[in-house]
Amino acid sequence: MREWRFLIAENRGTLMALLLFLAMFAVYVTNHPAGFTANVVQTAANKGVILALIAMAQAMVVLTAGIDLSVGMIFILCNCLGSHLLGGQPWQIALGVVAVLATGLACGAVNGLIVIVGRLQPIVTTIATGAVFFGIALWLRPYPGTTPDFAADLADAFTGKLFGVVPASLAFLAAVVLVVWVPFSRSTIGRAAYAVGSNDMAAYMSGMPVRRARFAAFALGGLLAALAGLFLTFFTYSGEASLANGDNYTLFSIAAVVLGGVSLYGGRGSAIGAVFGALAFRAIGDLLFVFDLDPLWQPLFQGLVLALAVTVGAARLFRIRNRLDMFS
Structure with missing residues (x-):
């Protein structure tokens, strides 16, 4: 019983994000004209997965008590690069995918x-660095577009449905969590990243690989942002150097991270919580669409949610008497 209580307490933020998402999505599909159908779930999943991947990228860095304001620009850069490279023969498309992912990894490594x-x-x-990455994206795609022989079949495979029911995007997201986050969180470097976020000096004095943990967090964050950019290319069949999209996704990723129970002070939370936080935040936009809220009011409402999310994330500071209580 005590183990269950410990697990629930340790993952309280993730569970709350999951419950919030389920409640909001239930309201969404209940009020959607088409109801709860495979197509409705597929559309919502495709939009949510993009933000979920960027939120995972942000969570990697936030766990080390840092923040990555270039994550949205890496996302845009990889989208523009993918729109150039995802075409031709299968081997060319495969090399294009590798090049896009390598670019995101390199951007994170530079950070x-x-x-x-x-x-x-x-x-x-x-x-x-975000300004530099956006400049490169703008050079690649001064105007929205794509390669003439774009890999539409591959894009449809990632944004379609498995067995005609399950959104392929959700299966892709689950695979990313299993392949990237789970091994990282259970590795020595992953545990060191948590320690760095909790207390940088104590982690260093304990002999933990502090530098490698920080480097891995930024590099993996760049890789995850590249996956999001690649998925946006699959979803839109094109690339666009949109400053507004880069800025918005950066801000939304911070909100998603906080909604998912990841502490902005580092050392607490998980990328899985950030995923559910992202899905919950995306569900807010879907609700605004379903209830036909005036588009002029939507940014205001989302801004209020963002401010509330950050406030909730910092509320714990008002309940502690000294900094040592933060790590108890």
Whole structure:
């Protein structure tokens, strides 16, 4: 019984995000004109998975008590690059996918190296690198477009339905969690990332690989952002260097991380919670659509949700008497 209580307490944020998502999605499908159908779930899943991947990328860095404000621009850069490379023969498409993922990984690695070697604050570093990444994206795609022989069959496979029922995007998201997050969280580097977020100096004095943990968090964050950019290319069949989309997804990823129970002070939470937080945040937009809220009011409402999410994430500070209580 005590073990169950410990697990529930440890994963309280993830469970609350899951319950919030289920409640909001139930309201959404109940009020949707088409009701609860495979097509409705597929559309919602395709939109939600993009934000979920970016939220996972943000969570990686936030767990180390950092923040990545370039994650949206890596996402946009990889979308633009994918729109150029995902065409031709199957081997060319495969190389294109590898190139896109390698680009995201390299962008995250650059962020990590600057933070570690240059000893700069992550927020300052990623603002600067984000501008560079967007500049490259704009150079690649000054106008929205795609390659003439775009891999539509591959895109349909990732955004369609498995067995005519299960959204392939959700299966893809589950595979990413199992292949990327689960091994990382259970590895020495993953445990060191939690320790760094909880207390950087204590982790260093304990002999943990602090630098490698930070570098891995940023690099994997870039890889996950690249997966999101790749999925956006599959979803839209095109690439676009949209500054608004990059900024919005960066802000939404922070909201999703907090809604998923990941502490902005680091060392607490999980990428799985960030996934449910992202799905819950995306469900808010779907509800605004279903209830036909005036588009002029939608950004205001989402901004209020973002502010509330950040406030809830920081509320724990008002219940502690000293900083040691944060790690108890």
